Amino acid sequence: MSASRDGFTSTFGVLVATLGSAVGLGNIWKFPYMTGTNGGASFLVVYVLATLLVALPVMIVEIMLGRASRANAVTTFEVLAPKKQRFWPVIGYMGLIAAVLILAFYTGVAGWVFAYIFKSITGSIHSTDPASAKAAFGALVSNPLEALFWQWVVLAWAGTIIMMGVSKGIEAAAKKLMPILFLLLILLCIRSLTLPGAMEGVKFLFAPDFSKITASVILTAVGLAFFKLSIGMGTMLTYGSYFRTEQNIPLTATRVMLADLSVSLLAGLAIFPAVFSFGFEPAAGPSLVFMTIPAVFASMPFGQFFMALFFILAAIAATGAILSIMEVPVAMLSERFKFSRKKATLLTLGVIGLFGIPASLSSSLTASWTLFGLNPFDLFDYISSNILMPIGGILICLFVGWVYGLPQLQKQLSNDGQLNNGVIIKAVFILVRYITPTLILVIMLKGLGLI
Numbered sequence: 232m233s234a235s236r237d238g239f240t241s242t243f244g245v246l247v248a249t250l251g252s253a254v255g256l257g258n259i260w261k262f263p264y265m266t267g268t269n270g271g272a273s274f275l276v277v278y279v280l281a282t283l284l285v286a287l288p289v290m291i292v293e294i295m296l297g298r299a300s301r302a303n304a305v306t307t308f309e310v311l312a313p314k315k316q317r318f319w320p321v322i323g324y325m326g327l328i329a330a331v332l333i334l335a336f337y338t339g340v341a342g343w344v345f346a347y348i349f350k351s352i353t354g355s356i357h358s359t360d361p362a363s364a365k366a367a368f369g370a371l372v373s374n375p376l377e378a379l380f381w382q383w384v385v386l387a388w389a390g391t392i393i394m395m396g397v398s399k400g401i402e403a404a405a406k407k408l409m410p411i412l413f414l415l416l417i418l419l420c421i422r423s424l425t426l427p428g429a430m431e432g433v434k435f436l437f438a439p440d441f442s443k444i445t446a447s448v449i450l451t452a453v454g455l456a457f458f459k460l461s462i463g464m465g466t467m468l469t470y471g472s473y474f475r476t477e478q479n480i481p482l483t484a485t486r487v488m489l490a491d492l493s494v495s496l497l498a499g500l501a502i503f504p505a506v507f508s509f510g511f512e513p514a515a516g517p518s519l520v521f522m523t524i525p526a527v528f529a530s531m532p533f534g535q536f537f538m539a540l541f542f543i544l545a546a547i548a549a550t551g552a553i554l555s556i557m558e559v560p561v562a563m564l565s566e567r568f569k570f571s572r573k574k575a576t577l578l579t580l581g582v583i584g585l586f587g588i589p590a591s592l593s594s595s596l597t598a599s600w601t602l603f604g605l606n607p608f609d610l611f612d613y614i615s616s617n618i619l620m621p622i623g624g625i626l627i628c629l630f631v632g633w634v635y636g637l638p639q640l641q642k643q644l645s646n647d648g649q650l651n652n653g654v655i656i657k658a659v660f661i662l663v664r665y666i667t668p669t670l671i672l673v674i675m676l677k678g679l680g681l682i
């Protein structure tokens with residue numbers, strides 16, 4: 232393809248590609264398991280607030296910066312910041328580190344999904360019994376070679392696709408498959424909600440017990456909101472650089488946020504009623520989805536077929552997210568450091584493969600390599616979601632609120648006066664100048680126990 236300034240070709244294409252980055256294992260795997268480990272409904276309430284007050288404004292201005300500069304996350308700040316302020320490209324470099332850390336564990340989880348496609352076809356995970364579901368998952372993740380093999384399959388798959396280019400590869404796949412995943416989730420919800428004892432799960436998800444909220448739970452919710460909307464590390468900025476001039480950024484971001492939230496809620500409704508009905512442990516952690524989803528399918532007609540289809544679609548959703556994260560280093564290396572796109576992709580894959588090893592072996596050989604009580608898998612997740620992305624979010628807000636300024640923001644978000652959205656722009660400006668960065672900072676410091 233012709234370098235990375237290839238862009239999205241239609242308004243609808245922009246929406247689905249952006250959604251393709253947001254929707255992924257975060258909805259199907261991370262949101263349910265974190266809701267399960269952090270107290271259910273009360274976590275959901277904090278998460279929704281974090282999405283509205285923190286994540287959405289950051290998403291809008293991050294996309295805006297990319298479209299304004301039409302460049303990668305480092306170059307953007309070199310171009311848009313005043314000559315004397317040489318500090319801002321740090322945001323791009325931090326994003327690069329976050330991208331590597333996220334991909335190290337995310338491609339591992341995507342590998343489990345790929346493995347589950349095959350396991351659902353062979354029928355080896357077709358069971359509603361918690362003990363055998365746990366054993367099946369345990370066998371996969373505690374086998375170092377199997378875990379690594381599947382992660383490398385994912386890396387090879389992603390590498391092949393990314394070399395095909397932005398508009399062709401990502402847009403085409405996302406456009407066709409997203410609606411099918413949505414329908415399949417609805418089907419799962421119906422089955423899960425009609426299981427005996429399903430109401431317990433609904434209560435867990437929607438009847439909040441606010442005593443479960445602590446500073447670290449709030450930080451986790453904010454981290455999840457960043458992770459979910461792919462913000463604070465240059466991914467949305469890089470995607471924004473492919474946005475069309477006439478695209479309505481606040482509207483697109485809001486739509487993506489709402490659609491993304493719906494998918495997460497559907498996943499929650501597909502999982503928690505079944506968790507309680509079959510007697511799984513809601514706080515099981517990263518294994519939750521891989522144990523519960525097969526159980527729901529095992530209790531419906533044609534379950535084996537639908538389960539294989541579900542994991543295929545989950546793998547495709549994961550791919551959309553992976554490609555979008557890879558776009559951060561690939562666009563940066565190819566534009567800013569003049570690598571060919573092919574070399575940039577290969578180098579990125581190599582580095583992820585390296586960091587992926589300790590992450591993927593976290594249930595076996597590297598389980599005892601802990602720092603602050605976290606194994607490599609959890610540590611990479613914690614550092615990226617709860618530290619790097621929120622700091623990136625603060626810096627992006629400060630840059631737009633105090634350096635880039637209101638007149639420029641108005642010009643960009645109104646598409647040079649074409650759109651009549653002055654009130655929204657002012658609200659976004661006040662949020663990113665004062666409220667959002669303060670909130671993130673306080674939550675981070677409290678959540679990390681520093682104040």
Ligand code: PFF
Nearest residue numbers: 253255256257458459461466
């Ligand atoms: N938003 C994706 C998900 O929820 O699965 C994950 C992700 C994609 C995180 C892109 C960060 C990112 F830059």
